[in-house]
Amino acid sequence: MxxxxxxxxxxxxxxxxxxxxxxxxxxxxxxxxxxxxxxxxxxxxxxxxxxxxxxxxxxxxxxxxxxxxxxxxxxxxxxxxxxxxxxxxxxxxxxxxxxxxxxxxxxxxxxxxxxxxxxxxxxxxxxxxxxxxxxxxxxxxxxxxxxxxxxxxxxxxxxxxxxxxxxxxxxxxIFFTGVDRLPVVQSIIDDQLPAGTISFLSSDNAYQEFKRKIFGNEPVDQPIHILIDQANTRTLVEKQELCILHFMLQQAEVPFEFYVRQTVRDASYRPELLHILQRYWQNAETPNHTQSAPSFRTLSIYRDPAISRELIDVSQGAVIEHLVQQVEAAQANTKPYEDIFLTSPTGAGKSVLFQVPGIYLAERYELVTIIVSPLKALMYDQVEALRRERGYNAVAFINSDITLIERQDIIDRIARKEISLLYLSPELLLSYDIRTFIGERPLGLLVVDEAHLVTTWGRDFRVDYWFLGNYIRKIRRYTNHRFPVLALTATAVHDGPNDLVYQTISSLNMQNPAKYIGNIIRPEISFQIDESPLVEGNHEQHKLAVTVNHIRQMVQNGTKSIVYFPWISQIRDVLTLLDAETRTHVAMYYSGVAQADRERALRRFKSGEVLVVLATKAFGMGVDVSDIREVYHHAPSGTLADYVQEFGRLARQKGLTGVASMDYNERDLKFAKVLFGLSSLKQYQVGLVLRKLWNMYRLKRKRNFLVSVDDFAYIFPHDQDPEQKVKSALLVLEKDYLARYNYNVLIVRPKALFSVVYAKVTNAEVEAFENRFGEFITRLDGTQRATKAMAYTGKGGGVILPRAETGVCYRIQLDRLWEAILPDVSFPKMKQEFFSGTLFEKFGFTSVSPRLQYDLTLNTGWSETLDRLTLRLTQLERVMHSFRGFFSQDELYRKLRDEFGDEALARKAANLLTTLYSEKPDFGRNGHAQPTGTNFIQTRKSQRTSDVEYQVINTALAQVANTTRQKFSALFNNLPVTESHRRHYVSTNTEKNRDTLKLAYILEVFDLATYELSGGELPQIFIRINDPLKIERFATSAYTNSIVQEVHDRQKRSVNLLESFFAATMTDAERWQFIEDYFMGCEIGNLEEDVKVEVA
Incomplete structure (x- = not known):
């Protein structure tokens, strides 16, 4: 052609x-x-x-x-x-x-x-x-x-x-000059699609094979039928490809037709679906809290949210019928099928939309349905509900907490067709081939629950969800499985500057998705947003007092309520301020509460024994309480979408009304800003991760290598979830490069469940240990010690152990050991026992202690590096001593820039030193955080800006500088001055290895060395660098990651939106209109303009 x-x-x-x-x-x-x-x-x-x-x-x-x-x-x-x-x-x-x-x-x-x-x-x-x-x-x-x-x-x-x-x-x-005409399209319903119709840009093989034939000038079946989707003209690249395809078909003078699906909301559905509902949901309560013959609920959805707000009613049965038809089309492989994206308010019965078709597909076609669920508790609750309340037993869940024996039993039952609905955690699914779980059985449907978690700008973003799109694409490309994807979430913004719908569709690589966008407005929920005036003194203490008073009123009035807080510390403070009588009617629910206590709190709340739950965002997904009358916010903690999802738990019971309440003050938004600052990636952090990758490639000279989350610890030293941060940073790098160059400069893939660890065994137990575990361990040469002298292996670096210990270090294949010897415990539990030093005690070995493999590679010989380190430490001391009292991070940066004469180094040092050598303050409380151990910086929260301020403890600084140089000298002393590499097996005990690791951090900060840590509790990640020059180009120059920038821009828009929403005086109808406009993609400026004159 x-x-x-x-x-x-x-x-x-x-x-x-x-x-x-x-x-x-x-x-x-x-x-x-x-x-x-x-x-x-x-x-x-x-x-x-x-x-x-x-x-x-x-x-x-x-x-x-x-x-x-x-x-x-x-x-x-x-x-x-x-x-x-x-x-x-x-x-x-x-x-x-x-x-x-x-x-x-x-x-x-x-x-x-x-x-x-x-x-x-x-x-x-x-x-x-x-x-x-x-x-x-x-x-x-x-x-x-x-x-x-x-x-x-x-x-x-x-x-x-x-x-x-x-x-x-x-x-x-420009080869295709002037080629910009889109084809004329015909609307068509699925039943009328001609055989052999090809879906434009679909991720299956049909469209790619069609393009290959065009490229090779091979004959293609005529006439040519192409099915396009409205979303195919959203981006310039996709629109351009469609115009070119149209032009080439015209030039080749071959017959062709382009189609677009005509959205027909058929109200009918096959009776078997209702029979399944009535068979297994016969004891379920209906929305009005009575028991009767179950029937499908009615969903209120937008007919076409791109052009109007017109609403139509659609039965759950009709949606399920549509989904089943797509599965049947996929299995028949005779015409295109479509994925389905659905939003529906919390409590609208979303689980029925995939459980009923999953049961039907298993009974009729023996197909497997996989449900990807983000929370283990949610997974467990849904499976147990199907088994105990519905009497359906062909369902199971697999996550990292179950034992290998339990997992294998489930996989065997899937093969025997005894289980057909399988709930999987994303990290487990991503770690294995799909055939590991379903064997040779065909996959009928893949469900992604809580799909909004795939987007980078959501408050609850889960990095493992971001990998799902690649995984889905690979199943469709490399296997014979043909299946639709069903993505569900309670709330998602449709199009516009705050879009989540199309971002999620793109991230999951969904093909030609049908969209069911649920009605946002719930007239049974009203708003009581009162202005809380500014007061002299401490704003946070005033907020606590106002919330405490509101909780007392809730209890006195017998109002079943949730109170949401940005920070856990605020919950504890409020509980302390409540009187004893009120506390008896109050429970707490947040991530730090033990699972058993959370379940007990939920049971008491459902039964009415507890009236008020004090909660963070953790009280959300999977929580099913239908008679909540009030949701009160101590202060906003996320986006407007987060706020709507939280108060959306109100009044799920038919005939009930609820109120979303808050005492709002303009200073309340600082909590959301601080939370975003704590959780978000910073540009400098992503830049440092990129620099680290380049250094590791430069040293290894290999395009493929493994990195450990621990390798980046100096960039995220105080983060509570470093794995999430490191994976996120690597992913935004991969995505940014892909956006810039349209190919994978960098490939990042997690290896979450495969674990190599290290341990030291004393000489007395070495022989017995090798006899017992020989097939799972590898002796590391140069680590056996008979004296206190350090071993040196010559050129290429030494292999050393701590001075006071003798023994042998081993590399252990922990996953193989688990499968062969301890299949009756979960893998996480086995890892926990290993790192606590108790794993091998059950086999009679008392001296096995976990170790980290610590590689330090200097950029020059160790003697020259020591001189450079001494210079940098001297410069650092000079800058730090120049401060009198507290200072900001920006003030530190400016002085370091003047001292170093290197802007990039100064920025990096300012960001990292204030983190490495300070105690992180508790942002939920006032007061100072005192430095401990090897830290020399005291911190406090500024009363004026809520930013962190710093102060140097001079005596501690001198001690840290001295300790750093001593530690470095001890590693390389008595070696040739040109030696530049050291391998060290250090304790996993943070008290024992702190100085060693901080030495690595400071050397990396000053661009004097690169370190690697292997064998820690955190997983490894596979890195493939396809284009080293592109990595070097941005690693060695100023770099701004476009995705991180977009996240920050969205956060700013989000704060502006929240301010417009809460500060304005509006009726309930006007607030719902504001919310609907937001979810329908209205521009922020238009939203603000609508309420500007109303602001009090």
């Missing part, structure tokens, strides 16, 4: 390019097409295509300088190059301007992934990662291409980007 474009393109060249010194470079075009262009404009070298019609990369690599010689000759006509030739030419000729030619680069925008036309083949990188296959890089291949993957029988490549594209004599030509 590309051949039909040749006359049009040659005319384009003749019209636009009249000079004779131009080189036409073709990127991503079929070889025969480029050769055909070469009949009119000569090829620079005709031998770069071998007799088999393949691009000969070896020939190009070896003869690139001949190209430079030929191009330097006086130009009498324009010539043609393949992009591979230009890429290698620009790599070899540093200044391409010297060739005296203008290069016109024609890139094929229809193929972001191009069929491999070269004589080199490479492994599918992602497939190899998932299969734990070694990736042996083909250096010739990797010098041309950044990525490779296989779909069906075809191998596809993505090009390396080229720095020469910025040269003044390199111009980007």
């Amino acid at each position: 590309f051949n039909s474009l040749l006359p049009w393109h040659l005319a384009q060249l003749s019209d636009q390019f009249s000079a004779s010194n131009q080189v036409f470079v073709y990127k991503g075009f079929p070889i025969p097409f480029v050769q055909a262009v070469g009949q009119s404009h000569p090829m620079v070298d005709t031998q770069s295509v071998n007799p088999d019609g393949k691009l000969d990369l070896d020939y190009i690599d070896q003869n690139v300088l001949d190209y430079a010689f030929l191009l330097r000759k006086p130009a009498s006509h324009n010539v043609v190059l393949f992009y591979e030739e230009f890429l290698k030419l620009s790599q070899e000729v540093r200044n391409i301007e010297r060739l005296g030619r203008q290069f016109i680069i024609f890139e094929n925008p229809f193929y972001r992934r191009v069929p491999n036309q070269s004589n080199h083949s490479f492994v599918d990188v992602e497939w190899s990662i998932e299969q734990n296959r070694p990736i042996v890089d083909d250096e010739v291949f990797c010098s041309f291409y950044a990525n490779c993957f296989r779909q069906g029988e075809q191998e596809y490549i993505q090009y390396l980007t080229n720095e020469a594209m910025d040269a003044p004599n390199v111009v980007k030509g």
